[in-house]
Amino acid sequence: MSAEPILPSLTPPAWEDIFGNANPVEVEIGPGKGAFLLAAAQSTPEHNFFGVEFSRRRVYRIKELIEREQPGNVLALAADIGCVLNTLIRPESVTVFHLYFPDPWWKRRHHRRRLFRGDFCVALTRALVPGGKILIATDVQTYFVEMVKQLEAVPELAQFPWQRDQRNRNGKLILTDFERQFMDAGKPIYYAGFRKKA
Numbered sequence: 001m002s003a004e005p006i007l008p009s010l011t012p013p014a015w016e017d018i019f020g021n022a023n024p025v026e027v028e029i030g031p032g033k034g035a036f037l038l039a040a041a042q043s044t045p046e047h048n049f050f051g052v053e054f055s056r057r058r059v060y061r062i063k064e065l066i067e068r069e070q071p072g073n074v075l076a077l078a079a080d081i082g083c084v085l086n087t088l089i090r091p092e093s094v095t096v097f098h099l100y101f102p103d104p105w106w107k108r109r110h111h112r113r114r115l116f117r118g119d120f121c122v123a124l125t126r127a128l129v130p131g132g133k134i135l136i137a138t139d140v141q142t143y144f145v146e147m148v149k150q151l152e153a154v155p156e157l158a159q160f161p162w163q164r165d166q167r168n169r170n171g172k173l174i175l176t177d178f179e180r181q182f183m184d185a186g187k188p189i190y191y192a193g194f195r196k197k198a
């Protein structure tokens with residue numbers, strides 16, 4: 001007797017059905033309070049922006065910002081990106097993944113809670129369109145080295161030189177909340193960009 005699956009397999013929705021247009025989609029993982037997500041969406045209206053944030057409280061805050069600013073090209077979902085990557089996002093459908101200041105989970109016994117483990121980088125790569133990008137930033141050098149090592153291990157990815165350069169209408173760099181704090185405090189920040197080979 002063959003075992004029946006507990007759940008039927010789900011077909012991820014098309015971004016077009018979510019946003020109502022076929023524009024490229026950028027996903028921010030863990031947008032926190034949403035400063036980067038909102039500003040990036042406003043500065044790039046020809047793209048759609050999708051934030052996946054674990055903290056429901058922070059997503060409520062982002063939703064308040066969306067209601068206030070009415071950008072029209074940004075949505076936020078309260079969920080775990082690991083689950084979302086495996087169920088909601090179609091292969092080859094995301095143009096950019098933004099992953100800024102992921103929780104380092106300092107204690108060794110907590111490392112299993114880190115995003116960068118298992119097949120996370122493979123799942124990100126699968127979701128990228130050919131030529132799509134993964135952009136990372138952190139203030140934690142040891143975690144940065146580990147993240148780069150895991151991304152380098154994916155044969156479909158190639159690292160490219162990347163530095164934060166996106167500016168808003170007033171010419172100010174678009175930063176995350178953590179990034180602004182660390183910059184103001186003069187702390188080093190480590191950046192890396194990876195592109196999926198076409």
Ligand SMILES: C[S@@+](CC[C@H](N)C(=O)[O-])C[C@H]1O[C@@H](n2cnc3c(N)ncnc32)[C@H](O)[C@@H]1O
Nearest residue numbers: 030031032053054055080081100101176177178
């Ligand atoms: C250190 S904060 C950085 C927030 C923001 N990126 C910034 O730079 O200001 C990390 C964020 O990632 C979120 N997060 C952690 N694990 C997550 C997961 N598995 N899926 C989605 N979001 C997650 C946390 O709730 C938190 O808001």
